[in-house]
Amino acid sequence: MQLWKSLYSPKDIARFRFQKIGKAIGYVFLLAFLSSLPLSYYMSVNLVDGIRYMKTLLxxxxxxxxxxxxxxxxxxxxxxxxxxxxxxxxxxxxxxxxxxxxxxxxxxxxxxxxxxxxxxxxxxxxxxxxxxxxxxxxxxxxxxxxxxxxxLLPVFIPLLFVFIYVFISASKFVGVSVLAFIGLILRSTLDKNISYRHTWVMSAYAITLSTVFFAVMETVQAAVPYAPFVHWFVSITVLFLAIKEIPSPTLKE
Structure with missing residues (x-):
């Protein structure tokens, strides 16, 4: 449900900021798993076909x-x-x-x-x-x-998937952490009363749209020009819209 809502609803992403950090960490691992599937599949297929092709050539x-x-x-x-x-x-x-x-x-x-x-x-x-x-x-x-x-392919291919999954997971966590710092800047610009923990949790969900988009593009083997720029632009935009949905603090007389 959270995955689906994070694709289109900045308001729900704003509500997710009250979740425990452990749940957001698990969600990032889920996104990393989705990103790993198409890449691992095509690398495995290319490896198997490449070995078979080289044997035929020889x-x-x-x-x-x-x-x-x-x-x-x-x-x-x-x-x-x-x-x-x-x-x-x-x-x-x-x-x-x-x-x-x-x-x-x-x-x-x-x-x-x-x-x-x-x-x-x-x-x-x-x-x-x-x-x-x-x-x-x-x-x-x-x-x-x-x-x-x-x-050895039945052993090597699962190890390849684990390596890809660990690498993508690490890059996702680094990306979410950087995006959370950007969220602090957006917080000040929009005058919202949230902490880094809140922006981190929201950033974990803000990368959903970009992650799913690139996973689909990888599945259909379609190249996306300026992919890193597209990823950051979409993620920052979604985070900005989510932070904007948070009520601003009211001044007491």
Missing amino acids: ENEIPSFNIENGKLASSATQPITINEHGLTIVFDSTGKVTTEEMERATNAIGLLKHEAVIVTNGQTQTYDYAMFSNMTLTDADVRSFLGTVQS
Whole structure:
């Protein structure tokens, strides 16, 4: 009921200020749980699909290889490039593809002659094979590793959810605390007689609309431009309207 009323009623949010702080803390944990669900789901699906896709590539698209003495070696005489789902995968044991060429892609994974290259949203990370000069890595080792990771997914995915939930919970509590301080400024502007405890409880409910909105957008995989600005604007506006609903103190003669 409180979740529903917090979506549209600043007057009810103003009434919630008399609740015990423990109830508001529990409510913030509930909002963090709702925020965690779509993000955890899509990260888990992408992880499962990514591992399955990499295993298929190693079995059908990429020839047998080994990395030894800081170099990638295989029977391929030409670079192999695969473009799928907005991701570019390059396998090149010939040395023809350079790191600079890989950097031109937005999202890419490259196994090059002397290094592995990962490009994520235009940001490049390189890993020199010389770091593993004392060991030999083969495609069979990679397939074995992927198989091990795949078998551990029933354990890893719940741990991933817990990590996301803890991280989002912490960010929610920090956000509510900052919003509560902003509420003290609004209190002075609107001449309302409330304490920080009141503004904190109200802030916990004032973020409901923004939290639910972004949870829905995450569920349908829709990008929201200037998301942090939208979140803070909506939350501050709702808190302002809620504080405005509080009766002002009357002056006694």
